[in-house]
Amino acid sequence: MTVQPLGEFEQIVLLTVLRLGETAYGATIREEIAAKTDRDPSPGALYTTLARLEEKGLLKSRMGDPTPDRGGRAKRFVKVSASGLAALARAQRAYHNLMQGVSLPGFSYG
Amino acid sequence: MDKSKLAEKILSLVMEPLQAAAVVGDLLEARPARSALWFWTNVGQTFCATLGRSLARRPGFVLGVAALTVLREIYYSVLLGLGALVVLCAWNFIATPNGTPIGAPAFFYYANFACRPIAAFLAARWMVGFWTTGFSKGGDLGAWMMMILLRPLMAYLLSLVITRVIWLFFHGVQMPPFTLWHWWSGELWLAGLVGLALERRRRYSALVKN
Numbered sequence: 001m002t003v004q005p006l007g008e009f010e011q012i013v014l015l016t017v018l019r020l021g022e023t024a025y026g027a028t029i030r031e032e033i034a035a036k037t038d039r040d041p042s043p044g045a046l047y048t049t050l051a052r053l054e055e056k057g058l059l060k061s062r063m064g065d066p067t068p069d070r071g072g073r074a075k076r077f078v079k080v081s082a083s084g085l086a087a088l089a090r091a092q093r094a095y096h097n098l099m100q101g102v103s104l105p106g107f108s109y110g
Numbered sequence: 111m112d113k114s115k116l117a118e119k120i121l122s123l124v125m126e127p128l129q130a131a132a133v134v135g136d137l138l139e140a141r142p143a144r145s146a147l148w149f150w151t152n153v154g155q156t157f158c159a160t161l162g163r164s165l166a167r168r169p170g171f172v173l174g175v176a177a178l179t180v181l182r183e184i185y186y187s188v189l190l191g192l193g194a195l196v197v198l199c200a201w202n203f204i205a206t207p208n209g210t211p212i213g214a215p216a217f218f219y220y221a222n223f224a225c226r227p228i229a230a231f232l233a234a235r236w237m238v239g240f241w242t243t244g245f246s247k248g249g250d251l252g253a254w255m256m257m258i259l260l261r262p263l264m265a266y267l268l269s270l271v272i273t274r275v276i277w278l279f280f281h282g283v284q285m286p287p288f289t290l291w292h293w294w295s296g297e298l299w300l301a302g303l304v305g306l307a308l309e310r311r312r313r314y315s316a317l318v319k320n
Contacts, residue, residue, distance in 0.1 A: 026136035043152045044159030047133055051125075051163070063128060071114050073135030074128070 004056070006091045012037060013049050014058065014088050017080050025064070025075040026050070050078060058084030113146075114138055117153045124160040 006014070016032045017024040026046065034040045053059040064075040080088070114134050121130035133156060141149050 026133060027139045030136075030140070042155050042159075043133065043137065044155040044157075047129075047156055048159045048163045051160075063132070067135075070135035070138050071112075073118075073131045073138070075135060076129065076132035 005094075006058075006087055009041070009045065009049055010053060010058075011088065011091050013046070013053065014080055014084055017059065017078055018085075018088070022077070022079075024079065025077045027075075029078075053084070054078070056083075057081060058087055113149075117149070120153060121157060121160075124157055124164060 012033060013029065016029050016036070019036075020028055020032055026043070029050075030041060030043070030046055033046075050059065050061075054061055058081055059078050060081050061076050061078045064077055066072045066074045117137070118127075118130050118134045121133055125133070134153075137149055137152055
């Protein structure tokens with residue numbers, strides 16, 4: 001089976017979910033992406049990406065408990081699955097390989 | 111109705127009800143710092159993005175379900191039309207034994223139009239039921255919209271067959287042509303909306319119980 005490569009926004013979402021750990025859900029993911037990447041993703045783009053990643057088996061989700069500040073609505077927490085980690089590692093490896101021997105002003109690839 | 115409830119209902123048309131509730135919850139969390147316009151813009155954007163995705167994900171399947179539903183609507187329409195024809199012919203015979211009865215074809219013509227909303231409602235219910243029993247997650251609105259798009263084509267084909275062949279063969283006159291008004295009379299929209307609302311409520315209740 002051919003493994004579809006991850007798109008840029010998919011990688012951003014997966015990395016953000018990894019960073020947030022147990023507290024990753026729609027609102028926090030958006031805030032974290034806005035804080036770390038200087039881009040404010042639209043909810044439409046974010047939720048369709050989350051759904052796509054879940055369909056691919058790269059993310060897992062679970063419903064939390066309803067909270068009053070959300071009008072009694074539950075949060076949908078997500079976490080990266082083992083295949084999600086593998087896909088992310090593969091994508092990052094590709095970036096890393098491409099960056100070998102390339103220098104960008106004001107940036108060093110760790 | 112509370113605005114957030116309304117937003118949840120709108121999003122429930124294109125995604126799982128629990129997912130829709132979670133999305134609205136996320137937007138409410140961010141809303142204190144934002145305006146109502148921001149909230150509704152994002153609801154609209156999420157709705158469009160999810161609908162577009164559900165259509166693009168399996169277009170062949172969506173088209174297939176839509177086509178089946180149109181056929182189902184025609185089946186119900188003919189069945190109900192024939193039933194009405196029998197009843198009206200009997201009534202015509204009993205009520206006006208000495209008068210000038212209206213011909214059966216005219217009965218069928220009017221009966222067909224009277225039965226179309228019922229047939230459309232049954233077909234819409236069937237389609238929504240089909241989609242909400244595990245074949246799709248939030249794709250039912252997409253299939254329903256496709257059905258609406260397919261309908262003019264089917265109506266045109268039907269009008270070709272009925273008007274130009276059968277009617278001319280028996281009567282030598284042409285039936286009133288199908289007009290845009292007949293195609294887009296709105297009965298299917300209404301039936302579809304009612305069907306969706308009923309199915310969603312049933313499905314949401316089942317999810318909450320579980």
